[in-house]
Amino acid sequence: MKIGAVARETGLTAKAIRYYESQGLVKSRRRDNGYRDYGRDNIKQLTLLARARRVGFSLQECAELLALFDDTERHSADVKKAVQQKIAQLDEQLDNLTRMRDTLEELAQRCQGDEQAQCAILNDLSAANRPMPFTLLGDTPNLPEDSHE
Amino acid sequence: MKIGAVARETGLTAKAIRYYESQGLVKSRRRDNGYRDYGRDNIKQLTLLARARRVGFSLQECAELLALFDDTERHSADVKKAVQQKIAQLDEQLDNLTRMRDTLEELAQRCQGDEQAQCAILNDLSAANRPMPFTLLGDTPNLPEDSHE
DNA sequence: ATAAACCTTACCCCAGGGTTAAGGTCAACG
DNA sequence: CGTTGACCTTAACCCTGGGGTAAGGTTTAT
CATH class of the missing domain: 1.10.1660.10 (Multidrug-efflux Transporter Regulator; Chain: A; Domain 2)
Structure with a gap:
């Protein structure tokens, strides 16, 4: 083929x-x-x-799955464990995305959305000290690293 | 500074x-x-x-936000619209990830997870025809393209 | 014989930086 | 006065997971 x-x-x-x-x-x-x-x-x-x-x-994880696939001595418990770890990772990603979503929702609600230049979203996002009246991603400092997984 | x-x-x-x-x-x-x-x-x-x-x-979207930020003639409606579009994108990502998660959950449930080499997960993932007894991501053919957004 | 549909390798491109390397600047310490 | 350490600079290569394109070889059908 x-x-x-x-x-x-x-x-x-x-x-x-x-x-x-x-x-x-x-x-x-x-x-x-x-x-x-x-x-x-x-x-x-x-x-x-x-x-x-x-x-x-990920490709790395797929390599591990393929190794298990080719291993006739494998234990199905190992495969199941890998899948459960991946589920946990997805749950974490879902958490992050949900927090982003909620943050944006709150920002949007505070914005008039009219003809005026005054905009609560831009103010909140660019303000110096404590910008948000609500939690921004739980103060997690390093979200970007999650997004490339 | x-x-x-x-x-x-x-x-x-x-x-x-x-x-x-x-x-x-x-x-x-x-x-x-x-x-x-x-x-x-x-x-x-x-x-x-x-x-x-x-x-x-994304950086591209950030560029647009910055342009609005620097534009004293802006309408807050434009900013709000951008935020709402981003919310919709996040919702789509959340949908995809949730489907992945559920698929893995079902795979895991069908696996004994013991000492034996026989593994329902590997069987389902490598089988030729209709592999899954349940929907795999709603038969969407091209999921990977979403992940780099 | 020639065009279409394959296949091959090799190169540059994307986001969003991390991580050196090789070097310039500046302050403080002895 | 010299040197150490903490800054700063640019340049260049690394990662993921391929997409796109180019230049060329092969096969198949007409």
Whole structure:
């Protein structure tokens, strides 16, 4: 099976599949003409990879899942643990996003939203000392680091 | 005020401030020795920038907020509209993450989590046809594109 | 024979910086 | 006077997770 067919079957792009290979997540044999060639095992791996990505696993984490997948001595408890950790991470992200959302909601409510230049949102966001009359993300100092996960 | 002091005051890193300047979001005057020098206006802008970032605005969107901030002819309605659009974006992200979370929850429940190699999670994630007995993200084909927003 | 549809590698691009490296400046201390 | 340490400067490479494009080789069908 050539890469294009695999892409259609897994929902990945050919580019992504090559990228995963370059990162050591999957391997492929080559035909005489240099084309990558995939068998049933590869397709199972790539299907797992695609779905794990879709539910929020990072490539690093997908690599660990694939290692478990290929390990016939694995314990299902290990897989379950990884999934539960990912659930906990998602919960944390959900918390952060919810706090952002609520902060914006409160800002919006304090703004007239009319023709005037006076704007409570800009005032609150740029004020020097304690800007918000309500908690801004619980004073967590480093939110940006969460967003790239 | 030198960049280090501004960094401490706004919670940004000096690097980030220089990066914002390189992207045209803020400007700074220079002292004779080449050091960046910031006044009250700069600090207000950077405070706004830092807080807008923390509540989920992209750099591009922050640029628009700063333009409104500097525009004395602005209408507060425009600012409010931007905030409400961001709220809608956050709601969409929250939806996606919630679906991921629920999918993982169902996968985990179907897994024994014991010493055995047999694992429902890996089976479901790698199976060929209809893998999940439940909806996987509502069959949305392209979730990864949302994550980089 | 030639065009369409594949495939290959290789390069630059995005956000949002972190992390060196290599060096200039400035204050205080001995 | 010299030196140490804390600043500051630019430049340049690293990360994630690929997208996009280019330049070229292959295969297939017409």
